[in-house]
Amino acid sequence: MNLPVIIKFVIDLLAVLLLALGIKGLSKVKSARDANRLAAFAMSLSVVGLLSYYLGTSGIAIQSWIWIIIGSIIGSLFGAILAKKVPMTSMPETVALFNGCGGMSSLLVALGVAIFPISGGQENFDFFKSLINEVSISVSIFVGAITFTGSIVAMAKLQGWLSTPGWTQSKVRHFVNIVFAVASLIAFFDLINGNTSSIWLLVIVSSLLGIGVTLPIGGADMPVVISLLNSYSGIAAAAAGFVVDSQLLIVAGAMVGAAGLILTQVMCKGMNRSLVSVLFGGSLSAQSTSSSGSGEYTNITSCSVEECALTLEAANKVIIVPGYGLAVAQAQHTLREVTKKLEQNGIEVVYAIHPVAGRMPGHMNVLLAEADVPYEQLKEMDVVNPDFPATDVVLVLGANDVVNPQAKNDSSSPLYGMPVLDVQEARTVFVIKRGMSAGYSGIKNDLFDLPNTSMVFGDAKKVLNDLIGELKDLGVGEK
């Protein structure tokens, strides 16, 4: 072994170690931020390692430098700008977009190698010579394309640019996806047989498969899908590692792939959904139309902001249940003002965080942290559920499915078995909501019909602002 090889070996080893420590550290609140920076450092280290290896062996042509610089500057710049500008509320779709681009990158590498087999140089770089290379190129293209189109569809659906087309809820979609899957298999084998031109067929059908699989999935399940696609992009990176013969890529890709799978499973558990039903079950609302879950509301009580303020003033203990609606209305800061007033009046305020509040697990914690809500006031579901019977007022803000008692009581409901917050146990429940529309799952919420539930209709931010005014009039928090 000569020096450049040894240096690269040591750097790669160090990078893998740091990446592993990074992923590990990211799963603990205390170490998460440093761990993220450690992983970022490991990534830069790996680039230095690779470039120094080539400088020490084959050298890097000026022309290559130019294209490296162009690609890096444009990619980094756009990534940094988007990451800086994007509001915390659109985190899930942002992660989806980044993830899709990672998949696209693996796809392009494999495509480049497949179309222009490079020969010469120090190593034998003619990739289409061995079966293994063909397989890894195909896998890289297949997984990369699914990751890319799947992530873009997921992003578009979360942004509301794309709705769920009706046909995707029927059995037709299984047929369509099977056709795409079989077509990609055919392209795959054709490619391995040496027919390079079928690479385009593979690109097209696997892209379509990514769309066909993601499109029918309901919004509520999107986080799980994004997490799964995240795992795929790791697999695509590992496959690209086989293509360019890089152990570092294989290790890092495999690690992300496996860790992503575990995270996907953890998320599924939180939502009481199996991965299979997420992927093949279609959206929840489609199932519910045939079940007893749907129906009309019979006993809705609506009340004014003033009444709500009066009840709050008299309370000793208040639990806030924030949901995505709160985030959409950008009302987390206004909410914080309301709770500050209540706290100044000696009222105990706690936030009940359902594991999947927001649109992604942990999303709500991020949003409330942004509004300076003290970390100890955020209570997880299992901790807070026994407290509801001793609670005077529950404020449900833009949450819906996670407070649906159907999940406990109605075994025919598609939500049945999903862990929910037992808000109905509290003395009074106020649901602040724009209208009577169903939640993300599209299922009727039995909570709204209960006698101790009152609806306060209006945009979350406006209602909360009015509430601040009413509380001021009552002299709450003016000490």
Add this chain to the structure above:
Amino acid sequence: MSFISLLWVLLLGSLLGLELIGKVPPTLHTPLMSGANAISGITMLAALTLIVKAEGNIPLLIIGSVSLGFALFNVVGGFYVTDRMLAMFSRKQSNKK
């Protein structure tokens, strides 16, 4: 490296990944996903290799450069948003003291 040893690398890497994440508090699901996602942009190394090995083949240089751009978009953006999210938690903790 032989194919067999690369397979070993794949196997051990996967096992490592399975072990790394045991119990994750729900608070960290989103940041963890986003951080892991940034790491999957490691495919930028493959793009770099492609560019270095292109030997003046312009279409290949362009493909490599575009691929590198996509990967770095993933890496830089991914780590940056993760840091933004996590900064909120750590700010909370330092306020406490």
